[in-house]
Amino acid sequence: MTRRLACLVAAGTAVLAVSSPPAVAHVTVHSAEAVQGAFAEIAFRVPTESPTASTVKLKVAFPATQLVESVVVQPHPGWTYQLTTVPNDQSAASSHQHGTPKQVVSEIEWTTVDSGSGGVKPGEYGSFVLTAGPLPSVDELTFKVVQTYSDGAIARWIDVGAQTEFPAPVLSIASSKTRPVAAISSAGEASTLVWWALAASALALVLALGSTAVALYSVRRKE
CATH class of the missing domain: 1.20.5 (Single alpha-helices involved in coiled-coils or other helix-helix interfaces)
Incomplete structure (x- = not known):
């Protein structure tokens, strides 16, 4: 009886394991040196969740109210990028501690050179790295990210809040007073x-x- 019960429990566990959905990997942003008023190397970690399609495009929108004046992109093999800047909205100038920049970074878009066989393949992730700054005097920067797959599917990582289905990546910034x-x-x-x-x-x-x-x-x- 005990042996039969153990077998039933094991079988039930196996069924649950097969029927449970896989863990969802989110697009995240990381930096070991993000300090207010300074430049920092920032990496966007992008996993490909699709079992059949590759990630072929990544668009990162910078916050409109926390200004970032300058971005230098680290080359990513097999990918090109387009950096977009816009005239500074004077209403947002108060969030920047280095005066009022004339141009600020609006977005950056990476695109794979070969959309057929290139990109970030299923089961893999890519790190897209840049140096940005001076970072504004805020505790966090929230980026809105749009991820495009080779089959045309789009994942929009734009929801505010960690418990949402597609949370926007959030970068923590240390206070300059710690320096x-x-x-x-x-x-x-x-x-x-x-x-x-x-x-x-x-x-x-x-x-x-x-x-x-x-x-x-x-x-x-x-x-």
Whole structure:
């Protein structure tokens, strides 16, 4: 009886495993150095969820109210890109701490060179990297992303909120006030090293003088 029950449970678990939908991988954005007022390398990680079609185009829209003045794109093999800038809307100038830029980044679009056999294939992901800045004085930047597949299907990652079906990628930005702390820490470590070096030098000098005194005393005793 116990063996039969175990077999039924195992079979039921297998059926559930087969019938359950696979985990959905979202488009995300990452940076290890995003600080307010500075430039940072930013990577958009794009998985291909389709089992049959490849990702052939990626459009990233920058926030309209948190200004990013400059973007430099890292080349992505097999892909071209188009960067779009627009005249700065003066109503959004207050969110930027480096004055009022005349042009701001509106969007960037990557397109595969070979839409037939190129692109990000099923079961794979691609990282699209750029350097952007100066980053605005906000805690987060929300990007709206449109992902196009080789079969014409489109995934719009534009919903606000992590629990939505197609959440827009959100980049966390550290406060610039954290920078002096690191600088002070580094300065303190450097100062400690200097004191240790001075102490070691002083000790070496004392030992050298002591050795010289002992040698002179020995010579005088022999005389």
